[in-house]
Amino acid sequence: MSEFDTVVIGGGHNGLICATLLARIGQRVLLLEAKDTLGGLAADREFAPGFHAPVAQTLYGLQAAVVKDLRLTDYGFTEKADLIDLIALSTKEAPITISDDVLRGAQADDTLAFVKYRAQLKTFADALAPFWGKTMPRIGMGSLKDLMTFGHMGLKLRLLGRDDMLEFFRVATLPMRDLVDEHFESDSLKAALCWDGLVGSKMAPRSPNQSVLTLLNRMAGRHEGQHMIPAGGMTGFITVLERAARSAGVEIRTDAAVQKIIIDGDENGQHCSGVRLANGGEISAGCVVSSADPKTTFLKLVGAAHLEIEFTNRIRRLRCDGYVAKVNLALTDLPVFTGIDRPDGRMILAPSMDTLEFAYDNAKYGELPQQPALEVLIPSLRQPGLAPKGQQVLSANVMYVPGELKGGWTDEARRTFMATIMQTLEQYAPGITALVSASELLTPADLETEYHVSGGHWHHAEPAVDQLLMMRPTYEAAQYRTPIDGLFLCGAGSHPGGDVNGNAGRNAAREILA
CATH class of the missing domain: 3.30.70 (Alpha-Beta Plaits)
Known part of the structure; x- marks a missing residue:
């Protein structure tokens, strides 16, 4: 008999969320964290005696469904938002401030344009919002559930109306530079508005890809993309998640680095049966869920010997250069x-x-x-x-x-x-x-070493079109399930991607329980 129903690797916010939701339905869940603190990039960091700052310094995409499903308000999370103004600074222009969706300090034309710009993006973000919290269907699958997901997506876009729907398809694939150039004149304002679509990625304003989609994902959170510092800061938020996990019955062990995911095989194929720790101990489990990045999970913890060569090559080719x-x-x-x-x-x-x-x-x-x-x-x-x-x-x-200088x-x-x-x-x-x-x-190289994130990439894998939605991180692992029975993913390398929003952890738990 297994010691645990599920072992979760990694004590970042997605691992904590996934573990809590599994434990809530009665599973025996163990969460293992290699460092001595929980939270991943959002963990407390004392960088000088008496001075603290986590790497992830704000919340800006937390999903209301995560707050509700985990009952976070019961454990100290406050719904009151301490929203942070965005200030565009330049040595050539006066400061321009965006405070609670109001633009101040800009020329009149930019001020008027901002109202239209935000309204349009909110409309598009609202249409896409339900799908960041869903499992994207597998390519080529035609189950009723998959067809309903595609049907729901199509209906949401059709309900935008003809003009907005056509504009969505045009805008969604624009480089950020083209989008803001269409609306504004101020150079510093345009640069500041680009930031939230680009930060954490390997893309610039002119890069053709999906930075607008990333921005719309971030706008799907509780405060429509506005940044906030929760009560107690980011480490306070992690403390809330830890309380929820322990209350649900999750056993948490820190300083417990996983060396290997144990894979057994027989005539019925391969099955994940537990983990081996860096200290030599082994823990058996019916299911293992990794919140580590895909390269770490498959190439280091599983090993290429247990994977098909085509799948291994796709994982090796994942772009995860932190910038x-x-x-x-x-x-x-x-x-x-x-x-x-x-x-x-x-x-x-x-x-x-x-x-x-x-x-x-x-x-x-x-x-x-x-x-x-x-x-x-x-x-x-x-x-x-x-x-x-x-x-x-x-x-x-x-x-x-x-990262590679x-x-x-x-x-x-x-x-x-x-x-x-x-x-x-x-x-x-x-x-x-x-x-x-x-x-x-x-540097990104430091983040890779200290936080065990391949390439030091915030999102575990570049959020590019070929690494998004039903292709994230790659097919055969894009629905939180993997080619190995009993092994799942729940980290930022899964749909819908990075940031501290909790969707990947929540979606993975729902898929495991399906």
Whole structure:
């Protein structure tokens, strides 16, 4: 008899959500996390004595269904949103702020255009919203359930009306640059609006693919894509998920790295029967669910010997090059940003879309961006406990930064890049360098090593057209099931993708229980 009905590998938010929903129906569930804390990229991180900042610093796509199904409000999650303004900064233009869907500081034409722009995107996001929380049908399958899913999707799009439906099919595949160029004049505003479709991916404003679809996915959350910091911050949110999991009966073990997924075979085929830990122990289970990225799951934990060569080759070819670096600064005081009364918004430091495009061009050749684009937040203004009294934390996402740098990430390369980042910050917050008492740079290579994410990619696999929907991460593993009986996926490499929205974990649990 198996020790557990299900073992879940990985204690990020998707693993916690999947484990909780399985335990709720009476399964004996064990969750194993390699690190000493839960939460993955959203886990607490003390980067200097007394200074804290997780890699994932905000919520912006959390699904209402996840909150409801896990009864998160019972465990301390508050529905009250602490929404964060988006501020477009430029050395050539005055700051432009988007606060609760209202544009301020822009020219009159851009202000009027923004109303139409947001209304159109909300319409499209609402039409697609139900499908991020569904299992996408397998290619070539024709079951009643699959036909109903396609029928539902078709009906939702048809109900948009003829004009909106045609516009949806045109807009959904546009590069972000084309979309915002159609509506706005301000260079800094256009760059800031591009950010939420591009961040975390290996795409720039001109890249033809699906960045608009990514933006619509992010707008399907509880606050239509607006960023928020939950009560207690991101680590507080993970604490809520942990409480829900333990209350449901999930057994959680940290410092419990999985070395191998155990595969048994007989005349009926292969079956997953448990896991072997790095310490040599083995745990038997009727089902194993991996929230690790697909390359880690199949190539390291399962092994190519247990997979068909065609499937193995598709997994090897998955694109998962992370392009986002993380910078954390410990500050002795609050910096002053030019033109801003109080820097408590999400500040995009990218004067134009060319800033993003040129940084991307550098990165794709393994070079450091000459002018990095930054998303800057001072979370300690909303969570004073992140820093000692009277001091502050600055946390920034930096695009585009290659994980595989020409010449490698040497100490000299790190110092050079940090100097470039500080020069960029000085343009917007003069004197900020003198306030820095400690700093941290996490490159995609660091994220890969420390958080066990292939390529350091936020989303475990690039959210491109050939790696989305019923193709995510690839066929034969795109419905959370895998070619091996008893092995499932529930991480960001599954539909609908990354970000802290919980859909992959919730969808996987429902598929396992189907």
